[in-house]
Amino acid sequence: MKKFLVLYFCFSLLFVSCEKDDVEPEKPDRTEYNYDVLGLGEIATGLWVTPPSGYQTSEEYKRIKECGLNFVNGFHYFENSHSKILKVLDYCEENDLKFFANKASVASGIVNYSKSPDVSLLNKFINEIEPYANHPAFAGELMIDEPGKNLFEAVSAFTKAFDEAYPDKMWHVNLFPTYATGGIQASSYNEYINNWLMTVPSKHISYDSYPLLSTGEIIDDYFYNLDIIRSKSRFRKIPFWTFIQTLSIAGTPGVPDKREPSEADIRWQVWSNLAFGAKGIQYFCYWSPGNGTEQFGEALIGLSGEKTVRYDYVKKINSDINAIGKILLNCHAEGVIQTSVKDYKMYERLNDFGEIRSITGDDNIMGCFENEDGEKKVLITTLTPDKDASVILHLSDKVSEVKVWNNGGSEKQLVSGNQIVFQIDAGEAVFVEF
Structure with missing residues (x-):
C-alpha cells in the first residue's frame, strides 16, 4: 500500500465499521467530457516526494521539468508554511510546472470533521489557501492520501467548499489500491469506489498500485485494479491518474516486498497504465524518501541529491509517450x-x-x-x-x-x-x- 513511507510520512486515518453499499453510482447527466483536467494539452506527469528543504531551488525544479514532468504534488513535510509554498510556487512558475499545495492541517481537518462536522474547519481550510490562491503555478490542493470510506463524507464537504471558493482550481485526492483491504473500510473494492463516486463530486480519480514483486513477478490484481478504475471513470467520462513504482519497497505490513525497477519495469508500468486509459502518470517517488517503518530503495534522485539511473529511464519514457499521449487524451x-x-x-x-x-x-x-x-x-x-x-x-x-x-x-x-x-x-x- 502506497506511501506508508515512514511513520511521519503518513496521514492518520480514522477507521470505523461500515455497512455494505455496493450500488452502482448514477451516470452523470452530461455528454461532455474533459480528460485534460489540468489544461496541459498532454498527459499529466507528476511526482511524489519533492526536493527536501536543503534542495529547494529553481535549479532543482528545472531538473524536474527536464525529466519530462509537468506537475508537482506538494509534500507537506517540506513545504510546511505559506512562505515555503510560495517559494516553491515561484520555482514551478519559472520552470513551467503546476503545483498542488499539500498541508498536514487539511488531512487532519478532514479527520476531525468526520468525527464532528464543524463549519469552522471548512472556513479554516479555505482561508489558509488565500495567500497563494492566485499564484499562476497553483494547480490546486492535494487534500489527503488514501482515505477510507469512513472519511468520504468529510472529504466531500471539503471538496465542495473548495470548488465554491476556487472554481478555477482543482482538488486532488489519491485513493487506495485493491490490495489495501484493511484501509478501504468497505466490504469490497467495488463498494469503495462506487461510494467514492456517489459521495464526492469527482472530476478525476487517482489511485496507486505497485506491481513489481521482489520475486520477479507482478501482483495478481494489478490488471483488475486498472480495469475497475477504467470502467468507473469511463462510465463517468472523467480521467483517472495512477502511480508508477520507481523504487524497491520492503516491510509494508501485509504487503509483499517490491523489487527495484529495471528500465523495462518502469516502461511497462507506464505503457500498461496508458493501455487501460490512464490520463495522468505520477511517479512514486521522485526524491528518495529514506527509511523508517518501511525500507525504501533509491528513486529518481538519491538522498544526497544525485541522479540515479531511474531518472534517465523516466526522462526517456516521458519523451516517448508524449505524442501518443496527446492522442489518447482525446480518446x-x-x-x-x-x-x-x-x-x-x-x-x-x-x-x-x-x-x-x-x-x-x-x-x-x-x-x-x-x-x-x-x-x-x-x-x-x-x-x-x-x-x-x-x-x-x-x-x-x-x-x-x-x-x-x-x-x-x-x-x-x-x-x-x-x-x-x-x-x-x-x-x-x-x-x-x-
Whole structure:
C-alpha cells in the first residue's frame, strides 16, 4: 500500500465499521467530457516526494521539468508554511510546472470533521489557501492520501467548499489500491469506489498500485485494479491518474516486498497504465524518501541529491509517450483485451474491438480506444515486463492500411492477408490507428 513511507510520512486515518453499499453510482447527466483536467494539452506527469528543504531551488525544479514532468504534488513535510509554498510556487512558475499545495492541517481537518462536522474547519481550510490562491503555478490542493470510506463524507464537504471558493482550481485526492483491504473500510473494492463516486463530486480519480514483486513477478490484481478504475471513470467520462513504482519497497505490513525497477519495469508500468486509459502518470517517488517503518530503495534522485539511473529511464519514457499521449487524451478507454496463458483477473473483459476479429501470438494486453469521431485505436504492450511478444492482429477485409506508432514516431503500414504482425520487446509498446 502506497506511501506508508515512514511513520511521519503518513496521514492518520480514522477507521470505523461500515455497512455494505455496493450500488452502482448514477451516470452523470452530461455528454461532455474533459480528460485534460489540468489544461496541459498532454498527459499529466507528476511526482511524489519533492526536493527536501536543503534542495529547494529553481535549479532543482528545472531538473524536474527536464525529466519530462509537468506537475508537482506538494509534500507537506517540506513545504510546511505559506512562505515555503510560495517559494516553491515561484520555482514551478519559472520552470513551467503546476503545483498542488499539500498541508498536514487539511488531512487532519478532514479527520476531525468526520468525527464532528464543524463549519469552522471548512472556513479554516479555505482561508489558509488565500495567500497563494492566485499564484499562476497553483494547480490546486492535494487534500489527503488514501482515505477510507469512513472519511468520504468529510472529504466531500471539503471538496465542495473548495470548488465554491476556487472554481478555477482543482482538488486532488489519491485513493487506495485493491490490495489495501484493511484501509478501504468497505466490504469490497467495488463498494469503495462506487461510494467514492456517489459521495464526492469527482472530476478525476487517482489511485496507486505497485506491481513489481521482489520475486520477479507482478501482483495478481494489478490488471483488475486498472480495469475497475477504467470502467468507473469511463462510465463517468472523467480521467483517472495512477502511480508508477520507481523504487524497491520492503516491510509494508501485509504487503509483499517490491523489487527495484529495471528500465523495462518502469516502461511497462507506464505503457500498461496508458493501455487501460490512464490520463495522468505520477511517479512514486521522485526524491528518495529514506527509511523508517518501511525500507525504501533509491528513486529518481538519491538522498544526497544525485541522479540515479531511474531518472534517465523516466526522462526517456516521458519523451516517448508524449505524442501518443496527446492522442489518447482525446480518446475514451473502451476496454482491454488480454491474450495470455496465465489468466490475470479483469473487471470487464473485452474480447474483440472494431475491425479486429481476433488476436494471436505471445502474451500481451491491448488497450482499445475510440475518439469522438468514432475512430478506433489500440495500444499493445507485453503482458509482463520480462518477456518479448510477437502479436498478430487478424482484421476484417475493410482494413488495408494502418498508422503505427513506435514511441514518438509513426509510419503507414500495409495490411497483408487480413493480418498484421508486431514484434514487441519486453516493456515496449506499439500504438495503432485505424
